[in-house]
Amino acid sequence: MTRRPLARYALRTVSLAAFLGLWQLLTSLNVDLWLRFSQFPTVTDVARAFADRLSGGDYWTDLTDSLTRILTGFALAAVLGVATGVLVARSRLAEDLLGPVLEVIRPIPAIALVPVAILLFPSNEQGIVFITCTAAFFPVLVSTRHAVRALTPVWEEAVRTMGGARLRILGSVVLPGALPGIFGGLSVGIGVSWICVISAEMISGQYGVGYRTWQDYTVVNYPGVFVGMVTIGVLGWITSTAVELLGRRLTRWLPRTSYVPGGRSTRVPRPAAVPVRADGDSEHQAQPEQQGHKDTEEARDEHLV
């Protein structure tokens, strides 16, 4: 059973290696068909530039600046988005009051808010955080609203007949029940946040991965541009994986659990030696653990990208 995740990791590595190999091949052979790779830095060029950067101090300043901006903006967006989403979904008054304004602002690309940010905020730093936050806010808001509206009414009725008041319903039913949907929004949100933090840095930043990448472009340092792009890619991947893993951890109760890398054990301790296929499906209450195993096996990992 453990061979499958390993095989999948191998496959992922092969995929990445093939991509890099193709890149190296096309650029080192200066392939100039309709697409022109002759001006393109090779993988080794980029790797050398990367190594140089890693030894300098600026790279780490850029990295921490970008991360601080995105994490601040994203955290704000998560809190505000969930709060507003719950409010709009649960209260008709809030929906009527906030709905129209939100719907008008929502289609505006967050990066188009740069002028607004410049007018509103005394410093660039706050402007960038504002743009990042706005970008992630709407996906979180919309998915929270949908998730709260889609809650099974019986859950709420059950808690009400236990004498639970509004706060109790919020804490015991609405938030936990909407969590799977909320995390859908957070996953989208962190991606959009990266797009916006990088764009905003390119326009108005001082330090930051986006700023550095644009600087390199203006001085025709192409390997440097690619170092920036790789950095953005890796950071984006790490942060969205973190959101994804946190989401899975918090919604482990979902009947169809997703595949968790490394076969993390579930809350229920399971007898390790029991062969999974040994059970005839006689009584399912007797082998919930094995069911869990099967789920784990069959469930698809949607987070390959």
Next chain:
Amino acid sequence: MSTSSETVTAPVTPASGAVRGTRLAFRSAVLGRPDAPVLYDVDLDVSPGEILTVVGPSGCGKSTLLRTLAGLLPPLGGAAEVDGVPLTEPSADRALVFQEDALLPWRTLRGNVELPLAISGVPRSERRSRAESWLARVGLSAQAGQLPHRVSGGQRQRAQLARALADSPRAVLMDEPFGALDAQTRSGMQDLLVEVLRGTGATVVFVTHDVDEALFLGDRVALLGSGRVAAVRDVPGPRDRGAVDDPARVALRRDILTSLGT
């Protein structure tokens, strides 16, 4: 059912003999959703400690009647009363057991049973021991740490029963709680229900579409049909499996089936 239900004695049984069930009543009530009344002229009195079963064809308003008693739906006319006072909102005193899965799927069975105790402010350690003993009573000790979707439908309904009774409600309202279970599990659940209700003194209103279930459990059976309470009949030999052949019971059963049009 066999799991150690004997090992634990009744955990929260009130002083025996003291009747602590509520009196539930409808006074010429009209029941239904705001724009769609389904029951008219409902006059019904449920005495403290009584088990009233409610039967009727589907869509006749059985669930509506129960939801009104739970306080989830206001009556459209007339009044619904608890101990003579009009009821306005849900209360922990009147527990509701649903047909389908009303357990919170992100809480373990123990967590679900602890919830009503948490709401009524029982301290954490006591919560846990009370939940554990209720789960033991319904034979779920071994599954206490499981999530609802990991156990069978019958076990989920047993957990719901434990959750409903955990905070010692004075009335238990049951909406076809065994409707989705197979015949064998169902009769086991009926016996379990009778056993766990013993000594609680709670008033029970039990909605079902199964006439035999209604006759087995109920002190009285209320028949709903064509928008009103058609009849309320006393059941001879309630909760006695041997009384099935009792001529009076057979006659009543025939009557009910006839009036239900089956």
